[in-house]
Amino acid sequence: MLDVRGLRKVYEGAGRRVEAVRDLTFTVGAGELVCLVGPSGCGKTTLLKCVAGLLAPTAGEILLGGRPVTGPPPGMAVVFQEYGRSLFPWMRVGENVELPLKQQRMPKARRRELVADALRSVGLTDAAGAYPWQLSGGMQQRVAIARALAYEPDVLLMDEPFAAVDAQTRADLEDLVRGLWRARGITVLFVTHDIDEAVYLGERVLVLSASPTVVREQLSIDLPSERDQLHTRVAPRFAELRTQVYAQVQAAKRGAAVPAADVRTPTPPAT
């Protein structure tokens, strides 16, 4: 579905040259939920923007369904980290969700239906008439998610979407994303710096190294696909996987060249 091959991105500007991503290669299968973890500043957002067609890579290529990505591909939705700044403050919640659909010249009745569905699935039916700035941070992020859902994407990219919401809301939103992924069969690439979140959500976890960034490790998360906050997080297998990812991330932060052999379980990259 999504192929990232030899991706490299160097920011050039005003005498400063930042190599945000050195050489990234991975694939995400159709209908897969993959989590990307890595230390902050390692180029996760850069990677996501390249995949979304919002940034041109310096080298390498990105293929979506076999076709190279050169601009924002149709059928892809992005939920940004800065949710507060990604909603249009001059539009009510309903209009925010509806705007991308309007742009597709979708009939009004169908638009209404999709907006109502999307807002219902994030539990914000009553907020349709409110302005984004009248809502709490968690609710704003749910609006951004609803907008992505109403768009009916084949691929959903999420950039640390829950980094700034409180723990309870975060747990709810995690279950929401997993539930939607299972219900709709979409492909999800989920970026986070939270190891627990990555293990809880993902079918597969990619650990990125610190900058200059490469894929350090890929782990299949062989937890049952029925997960819930209460039981999954205390399961012994969860703890094991968590420890493995943790060790990798720590090693990545230290910039260790070779992964510590004792915590590494060889996992074939699922595609």
Added chain:
Amino acid sequence: MKRPALRLVLALALPVLLVTVWWFASAGSTDVYRPPLRTILTTFPDVWTGERLRADVLPSLLRLLAGYAAAAVLGVALGTVIGSYRRVRAVCEPVLEFLRAVPPPVLVPVIMLFAGIGDTMKVAVIASGCVWPVLLNTVEGVRAVDPVLSETARGYGITGAARLRHVVLRSASPQIFTGLRQALSIGIILMVISEMFAASNGLGFTIVQFQRQFAIPGMWTGILLLGLLGFLLSVVFQLVERRVLGWYHGLRASSRRSP
């Protein structure tokens, strides 16, 4: 309920005080140039009859409206182009800075050379003075569009005209309104000045006429009427702004509550 009443009292206190001071200070005045307020007020209805309002005030207002509207359209359109493209900005900025620094009234004689002394000249004078604050503020507003918002729109395929309408102009609207507000007071000033130069009707013309005929109370009523007109226009402007920028005031109030 108590709050708006208090605000009204506070808003009216100073005007009432000033008028009272004027009333009593001028009450016994025998100076022809400074007639008692009482005389001015009794002259007012005699001077500003329905006929005069139609023949002098209406033409003034129409010129103001035409010049202001032209400046608004031109200023927003050019400002959007200049604000959107870095290259265009680099080319235009020095010229803009120069033109902005030219005091608009000196344009009157120049424009008279090209546009004669008719309505076209007055509309052109008003437009050429009003356009700068609109243009410069629009440039700033368009430049300041949040990059996250911009990328979100691009990601969802909102480009071209839709992007301009739903993202760029809406995002710049607070600055555009700042420019429009400054332009309104400049417009009123230029309306009066252009009519003082060469005209056969209009508010500015009438005030100068009265002064030349030593109809001093009449002159003062004209000034009073101008003040009232300016006040009324600014009230209308505020009502429009409150409607269009409701979201902006709400956003600011909410970010003040939780910074």
